[in-house]
Amino acid sequence: MEIVSQATFEFRHSDLFDIWLSNNRKISSVLDSIYVKISHYHVEDDKKLEINKKTSNFESFIKKRLPKCNYMVERFKSKHTEWMSSSISVTINENCNTQQKPGRRTLSYGNAGPRLKRKLASELANEKEHNTTLLMHAAAVSAKKDCNTNVASALKEMITTPAQYPTELRKQDQIQKPTPLTPNEALAYILENSLTKQQYVNTRILNINHHSDIYPSYNQVIEAKMQCRPKGIEVTETTAQVSLQNLLNHSAERIIQMQKDVFKQSLDSSVVKLICSYGFDGSTGQSAYKQKFEVKTHDVQVSDQSLFVTSVIPIKMIDSFQRNIWVNRTPQSILFCRPLKIEFIKETSEHIRMEKNQLDNQIELRSLNKEMGIVRIGTLEWNPQGRRKVGRPKANLAPIYHTP
Known part of the structure; x- marks a missing residue:
């Protein structure tokens, strides 16, 4: 016996906008919040496309009108109060059997364990005939869409220079990073070498230009020097x-x-x-x-x-x-x-x-x-x-x- 059920979910724009802001303005977080609420229902592919389209329109509306408000959130909310009060409606039709289907439920990649993740990645690689460049390019595009610019730029660099980039990364890991001086150590360095203020500033600028910012600012040195002075002089x-x-x-x-x-x-x-x-x-x-x-x-x-x-x-x-x-x-x-x-x-x-x-x-x-x-x-x-x-x-x- 089958029972036809229908569920309607309302997602207010104001709530989705807060989720978008709190998650580094990633539209993927909005999609995740929607799918979490409808996770108990089986969502067909056409319904997923509908949800993706609505969230895409939601993001396009924000990206088009937020710059006109000088990226000021409060001004955006006050100017578009009617849109903020509206919502995204999702209606799902579910044919539920009185008897639950046996077997394990399907897990997504994010909720899967290490073994299932390897299996899903292997299936995707087999589907794309183990085309490494294509998979890396797809990962870079996905990272860019997810606003993860660091991962996207690293993948792009590895695609353009596949032989040199890993070697450069290993070399950078082997190079010991310089340890910055504390203000007290910098003060001791100035006093022991009888440096003037300009000599210290020039030394600091030279190190910064050579990507070795180890000297604190002169204002921090002055603060450390004042702490060496007793009260009541x-x-x-x-x-x-x-x-x-x-x-x-x-x-x-x-x-x-x-x-x-x-x-x-x-x-x-x-x-x-x-x-x-x-x-x-x-x-x-x-x-x-x-x-x-x-x-x-x-x-x-x-x-x-x-x-x-x-x-x-x-x-x-x-x-x-x-x-x-x-x-x-x-x-x-x-x-x-x-x-x-x-x-x-x-x-x-x-x-x-x-x-x-x-x-x-x-x-x-x-x-x-x-x-x-x-x-x-x-x-x-x-x-x-x-x-x-x-x-x-x-x-x-x-x-x-x-x-x-």
Whole structure:
């Protein structure tokens, strides 16, 4: 016994338009959405042609009128509200038997497994007499219709140069791609080689022209450089200085950021201690320029012939179990010297003692910082002997940092 059934499906243009937009404007996605809803019915070939024609008209309407709206979706929807409210109607006549036909249902290529896919591809190749060029050309046309331009261009190139193109692809895979520099690495490269801004920009442009874009933009380098600068820097006509607390905070934060991998391996410790040393140094005989400073120090006219520097050097960072998180292997290197104060003044024993007393006052006043949890432990010893080593501490300043 046979039962004749009829089903009518309505597909609103607005819904199909949203599907078309969300799937990279591919008409194949619209067809798939229609066939999914009518998958329970047997669709004859003539009905498939009708559905394909309606969807083709749907796509032609959009491609013809969307450019006139400057590719603005909202303007297109508001201008063609009547068309958006209409729909595509699909009516299917189905002769259903009361008894279901035995056997497996037919699967499409997309829903098939690897074995069935090989079988379907083999049947298609046998049908086209294993004409490789024809099958590749058909695949390129299908990829272009599906808006897959990368696959289409690759297939087209393989058709035109079948012997050279695969070899070129293998060569490109074997070539190791250059690794881009991080902004911090680029900043280190500029400082170590004393490059100017224009020299760095010219080097970057040269690499880009040779398809090796490894250098970040100079703006990114400037941002990385600003992150290396502590907060609260005060600059006057003769002095540039920063508070000891800000310098220690910034130094510890940068070391913690640099040693993230080490902290991941030391999850059992939540407190780290940064050990630093401080000292003084002076330089005379600098070039004197014909300029007069308005500021006087101890009723003495300031001159740029002498320079005096107070600096802090991080020695190492340890955790609560006395394990090394970070160690300064070259503590005498200028790369690890953290200037605390730079001023135009001659180095004298009196000025060294005065600067040391001011620094000790900062240590005593800022021995407890509630915001960062920094605590000073131990004492500082000062060795006043020697000339160039004057002010070098024997013991270390050890602030404690509580890590989250």
